[in-house]
Amino acid sequence: MRRVRWNAPLVTALAGLGLIALLGIVAPLVLQEEATALSGAARAPVSAEHWLGTDALGRDVLARTLVATRLTLEMTLAATAIAAGAGILLGTGVWVSGRRVRELGLRLIDVLVSYPALILALVIATVVGTGPTASVLAIGLGGAPAFARLTANMAASVAQRDFVTQARLMGVPPYRVLVRHLLPNIAGPLLVLLSVAFANVLVALSGLSFLGVGVQAPDYDWGALLNSGLASLYTNPAEAVGPAVAITVTGVLAGFVGDGLAAALDPRARDTKTAPAQTPAVSAPSHRAPADALVTVDGLSVVLPDGTRLVDEVSFHVMPGEIVGLVGESGSGKSLTAMSVARLLPEGLSAHAAQLTLDDLDLAAPVVDPARLATGIGIVFQDPSASFNPALRMKGQLTETLRVHQGVRGAEVDRRAVEALEQVRIKEPARVVRQYPHELSGGMRQRAMIAAALLPGPKLIVADEPTTALDVTVQAEVLDVLTDINRRRGTSVLLISHDIGVVGTVCHRVLVMYAGRVVEAVSAADLRAGRVKHPYTQALLAASPRLQDTGAAERAPLATIPGRPPQPAARPAGCAFAARCPVALDTVCATERPRLIDDVACHAVRQEVPTA
Numbered sequence: 001m002r003r004v005r006w007n008a009p010l011v012t013a014l015a016g017l018g019l020i021a022l023l024g025i026v027a028p029l030v031l032q033e034e035a036t037a038l039s040g041a042a043r044a045p046v047s048a049e050h051w052l053g054t055d056a057l058g059r060d061v062l063a064r065t066l067v068a069t070r071l072t073l074e075m076t077l078a079a080t081a082i083a084a085g086a087g088i089l090l091g092t093g094v095w096v097s098g099r100r101v102r103e104l105g106l107r108l109i110d111v112l113v114s115y116p117a118l119i120l121a122l123v124i125a126t127v128v129g130t131g132p133t134a135s136v137l138a139i140g141l142g143g144a145p146a147f148a149r150l151t152a153n154m155a156a157s158v159a160q161r162d163f164v165t166q167a168r169l170m171g172v173p174p175y176r177v178l179v180r181h182l183l184p185n186i187a188g189p190l191l192v193l194l195s196v197a198f199a200n201v202l203v204a205l206s207g208l209s210f211l212g213v214g215v216q217a218p219d220y221d222w223g224a225l226l227n228s229g230l231a232s233l234y235t236n237p238a239e240a241v242g243p244a245v246a247i248t249v250t251g252v253l254a255g256f257v258g259d260g261l262a263a264a265l266d267p268r269a270r271d272t273k274t275a276p277a278q279t280p281a282v283s284a285p286s287h288r289a290p291a292d293a294l295v296t297v298d299g300l301s302v303v304l305p306d307g308t309r310l311v312d313e314v315s316f317h318v319m320p321g322e323i324v325g326l327v328g329e330s331g332s333g334k335s336l337t338a339m340s341v342a343r344l345l346p347e348g349l350s351a352h353a354a355q356l357t358l359d360d361l362d363l364a365a366p367v368v369d370p371a372r373l374a375t376g377i378g379i380v381f382q383d384p385s386a387s388f389n390p391a392l393r394m395k396g397q398l399t400e401t402l403r404v405h406q407g408v409r410g411a412e413v414d415r416r417a418v419e420a421l422e423q424v425r426i427k428e429p430a431r432v433v434r435q436y437p438h439e440l441s442g443g444m445r446q447r448a449m450i451a452a453a454l455l456p457g458p459k460l461i462v463a464d465e466p467t468t469a470l471d472v473t474v475q476a477e478v479l480d481v482l483t484d485i486n487r488r489r490g491t492s493v494l495l496i497s498h499d500i501g502v503v504g505t506v507c508h509r510v511l512v513m514y515a516g517r518v519v520e521a522v523s524a525a526d527l528r529a530g531r532v533k534h535p536y537t538q539a540l541l542a543a544s545p546r547l548q549d550t551g552a553a554e555r556a557p558l559a560t561i562p563g564r565p566p567q568p569a570a571r572p573a574g575c576a577f578a579a580r581c582p583v584a585l586d587t588v589c590a591t592e593r594p595r596l597i598d599d600v601a602c603h604a605v606r607q608e609v610p611t612a
């Protein structure tokens with residue numbers, strides 16, 4: 001389960017509920033006598049002696065409200081436990097069963113959920129009778145369908161994940177898959193539902209007692225006290241105020257716990273918003289980007305909270321109309337670099353840069369106008385099947401930015417959506433805009449993703465491995481669309497790929513990344529011709545089956561790069577590639593990190609260059 005990040009509403013609400021629980025323990029011990037003593041004055045108004053007055057038999061209302069805390073909380077906890085226990089059992093039971101039972105079970109749960117819980121509880125109450133136990137059973141069982149539905153739905157979605165499939169293939173029995181793989185992965189949402197259910201159960205139990213079918217005299221809970229206060233609502237409203245406030249405060253606090261838990265367990269509610277790049281006050285720009293560069297990145301570092309640098313002082317620029325490729329092995333920092341430009345860093349990571357700009361838009365500012373960001377940068381992600389919401393038609397998704405940030409409405413929305421699909425060469429665009437994502441092929445979805453990114457007219461498209469998830473036959477099609485858009489509209493592209501063949505073919509300029517740094521910047525023409533300097537770029541080229549240019553030097557047989565890149569936290573003091581490098585020098589490469597000078601960061605290369 002995800003680690004809980006404590007937040008103020010959660011802590012405050014838990015502390016409040018803790019206090020009420022303490023009251024529930026202590027009050028019956030010290031106030032029991034006062035709560036049952038007949039003072040003589042029936043329905044006495046508020047006085048110094050009776051802060052909330054007395055009831056019809058002259059008993060102190062405040063003392064009774066406080067004493068009732070215990071029974072109310074006990075009943076609420078018990079009913080919530082029954083709802084959760086029975087619901088989770090039903091939900092998981094349905095999941096573990098065979099297909100037919102599962103189908104039947106899911107339909108049953110659907111029917112039960114569609115039936116209001118309180119009505120269901122009233123029906124159960126009429127069958128099992130009145131009193132605390134009957135109320136708890138009725139409300140508990142009435143709340144079970146909500147838990148069953150959530151458990152079954154979540155279990156079904158987790159069950160499709162690879163690790164569950166693997167466990168099942170390995171013959172792990174269903175109940176073990178359930179306990180080891182499923183329940184821990186759905187515990188977060190269940191916990192949130194638990195606290196919300198607690199509030200609902202409290203209100204429902206109080207409702208039953210208030211209606212006279214719950215707790216019966218001489219027992220009393222807050223609902224029963226509310227019922228007795230109703231009779232004197234006009235003469236002594238305070239009698240109803242005590243239990244009403246108690247129910248409201250406890251219910252609201254439980255709701256806050258649910259809310260706080262949801263925020264604490266959901267990374268999107270915290271810092272995924274986009275971790276803004278922060279500009280350190282002291283660093284001065286060092287990267288000499290042309291004045292008319294569209295994107296300027298100078299000294300960009302992406303760091304973990306413990307200070308580990310995942311991306312380390314990366315500098316580059318993208319000119320208007322230019323396609324720049326970021327290439328390197330998995331983990332070299334390509335995505336984090338590109339996502340910093342788009343201000344879409346994952347939670348927990350922060351970016352620092354001396355300069356990070358798109359035209360005159362400061363991407364390193366703590367706050368950036370979302371409309372300018374959304375219309376300035378379009379993003380194409382790797383997996384087209386995950387990029388679209390399966391429940392919505394293509395039109396709405398393609399045109400979201402247009403509608404939200406550019407106020408485009410009505411027939412214009414349709415026209416622009418169709419036009420965008422035409423531009424990415426999707427046949428019958430008018431029909432496709434009305435379709436759902438699953439009705440499109442992978443290649444079409446990826447081209448539609450490019451259309452969505454293009455629609456607001458961005459100056460830059462960030463394409464993060466746009467062809468990796470696609471069939472080889474459609475990869476070229478998608479890349480062709482990207483280059484075509486670049487040619488016709490002059491849109492700049494920052495293209496991320498682990499395939500040096502792809503970037504060499506599509507880009508104008510290529511930045512080779514290794515262990516969080518740019519180790520070489522090279523024109524695509526030089527790359528294709530094999531005119532590269534850094535031993536890592538040479539190794540990548542030698543290992544690439546793709547780059548076949550007519551003007552290229554004679555290709556050597558395919559090679560592999562021995563070893564693995566170092567983990568970000570274990571990068572050596574010297575060159576991070578030294579351990580795998582065939583030309584590493586004994587001293588300097590082991591001790592000194594090479595800087596990017598004349599587009600290459602390598603001590604050995606510099607030693608080879610004869611000094612004038």
Ligand SMILES: Nc1ncnc2c1ncn2[C@@H]1O[C@H](COP(=O)(O)OP(=O)(O)OP(=O)(O)O)[C@@H](O)[C@H]1O
Nearest residue numbers: 310329330331332333334335336337346349498568
């Ligand atoms: N949210 C995160 N928390 C911690 N480490 C991360 C996070 N995201 C990425 N990393 C680490 O940062 C480094 C760079 O990651 P990044 O995704 O930018 O690499 P990449 O070159 O794009 O690789 P790939 O081609 O596999 O996507 C990797 O070592 C990765 O494990």
